[in-house]
Amino acid sequence: MPAPKVWVTGLTVGAIAAVTVLAMQADKGPHPTAAAARPSASAAAGATPAPTKSAAPAAVPDGSGTGRRVVYSLAEKRVWLVDASDASRRTFTVWPGTVNPDPGTYTVSSRNEATTGSDGVQIENIIYFAAKSGISIAFSNAVDGSSPPPAAGKQTGGVRMRAADGAALWTFGETGTTVVVVK
Numbered sequence: 001m002p003a004p005k006v007w008v009t010g011l012t013v014g015a016i017a018a019v020t021v022l023a024m025q026a027d028k029g030p031h032p033t034a035a036a037a038r039p040s041a042s043a044a045a046g047a048t049p050a051p052t053k054s055a056a057p058a059a060v061p062d063g064s065g066t067g068r069r070v071v072y073s074l075a076e077k078r079v080w081l082v083d084a085s086d087a088s089r090r091t092f093t094v095w096p097g098t099v100n101p102d103p104g105t106y107t108v109s110s111r112n113e114a115t116t117g118s119d120g121v122q123i124e125n126i127i128y129f130a131a132k133s134g135i136s137i138a139f140s141n142a143v144d145g146s147s148p149p150p151a152a153g154k155q156t157g158g159v160r161m162r163a164a165d166g167a168a169l170w171t172f173g174e175t176g177t178t179v180v181v182v183k
Helices: 004-028 163-172
Strands: 069-073 078-082 088-093 104-107 110-116 122-132 135-142 158-161 178-182
Touching: 078 163, 088 163, 104 122, 122 163, 122 178, 135 163, 158 163
Parallel strands: 069 178, 135 158
Antiparallel strands: 069 078, 078 088, 104 178, 110 122, 122 135
């Protein structure tokens, strides 16, 4: 009668072979894809446009400068994080407030980890870069992940984004970072 070690070794080799065959068959089959995250009902109420991830990343706008910078397109409601080699490292759509900065070149002037926005929403990753008509304009994300429409009758300069995008911008947009706003 074979020794128990031989049985264990034989069973182990057989199991590894079976798993390898199954893995090869699975690799040839269909692969699931992650569905795009949808905002919650509270996030979607009145929010326009809803940030989405496209299959092909949007190209950095022409005329947005060179070098390491944040590019914000007013028309596309989109932000790009561009590295020193002019390659886009991340792009995402945003929900602008009621007051937009004029097209031009700005600098991140200050940052604040968290506060309450002028619309009463708890926000984080606040990056100030401009002011217009006495309204500070800053990128931020709502702590609860919502994308509320601007408060009725209030002038707001918050440019909101999803939490993951806010965290990426917070890491990228240090004080002194160039922000280019294009039409």
